[in-house]
Amino acid sequence: SYVLTQPPSLSVAPGQTARVTCEGKDIGYTKVHWYQQKPGQAPLLVVSDGSDRPSGIPERLSASKSVNTATLTINRVEAGDEADYYCQLWDFGSEQRGVFGGGTKLTVL
Amino acid sequence: VQLVQSGGGLIQPGGSVRLDCSVSGFTFHKFAMSWVRQAPGKGLVWVSSIGVSGGTTFHADPVRGRFMTSRDNSKDTVYLQMNDLRVEDTALYYCVKEQYVGGTTYFDAWGQGTPVTVSS
Numbered sequence: 001s002y003v004l005t006q007p008p009s010l011s012v013a014p015g016q017t018a019r020v021t022c023e024g025k026d027i028g029y030t031k032v033h034w035y036q037q038k039p040g041q042a043p044l045l046v047v048s049d050g051s052d053r054p055s056g057i058p059e060r061l062s063a064s065k066s067v068n069t070a071t072l073t074i075n076r077v078e079a080g081d082e083a084d085y086y087c088q089l090w091d092f093g094s095e096q097r098g099v100f101g102g103g104t105k106l107t108v109l
Numbered sequence: 110v111q112l113v114q115s116g117g118g119l120i121q122p123g124g125s126v127r128l129d130c131s132v133s134g135f136t137f138h139k140f141a142m143s144w145v146r147q148a149p150g151k152g153l154v155w156v157s158s159i160g161v162s163g164g165t166t167f168h169a170d171p172v173r174g175r176f177m178t179s180r181d182n183s184k185d186t187v188y189l190q191m192n193d194l195r196v197e198d199t200a201l202y203y204c205v206k207e208q209y210v211g212g213t214t215y216f217d218a219w220g221q222g223t224p225v226t227v228s229s
């Protein structure tokens with residue numbers, strides 16, 4: 001079964017690039033999705049792996065994967081990008097389940 | 110697309126409560142639904158999923174046998190019946206619309222969240 005590990009926090013200056021990582025064994029062979037959650041709000045899908053960009057999500061946000069790591073890249077970081085970011089996959093094992101990473105708090109300096 | 114949740118509140122340990130999620134803006138009976146919870150100050154945790162007809166459900170290990178997920182397609186509503194509640198079930202519970210595309214499932218619409226507090 002999958003376990004997804006994210007760094008608890010990340011700080012980036014405005015205009016720089018933020019890379020939020022999500023580690024898990026062999027996750028590069030499945031699809032990994034990303035959510036943004038701002039304080040007091042429900043999560044928002046920002047990247048759906050293998051599908052079109054969700055409506056309203058800027059092209060500055062993109063995702064990539066290697067064998068054991070998925071990465072959400074936010075280019076030209078803005079103050080409004082400050083939020084918690086979660087990776088997620090679906091485990092199609094004998095007992096299907098959704099799996100989230102622990103979340104990364106992105107602080108814009 | 111709207112998912113409007115109700116239910117929840119303050120419940121004593123060992124008690125029960127039902128969460129309702131009424132949806133609009135999409136063809137409810139064509140989509141599986143999930144529940145996701147978030148303990149205070151913590152991350153997102155998937156709780157359960159129900160298939161389009163309601164005949165298939167999956168539950169996370171910590172709640173299996175205590176929580177039951179159901180749906181009424183005639184009412185465009187999904188339910189989470191929570192029994193034998195424990196202090197560690199305290200969380201904000203989100204109703205979530207699943208999207209199954211290309212061999213994967215993700216969550217493309219979320220309810221506003223319903224707080225459940227288990228305390229004596």
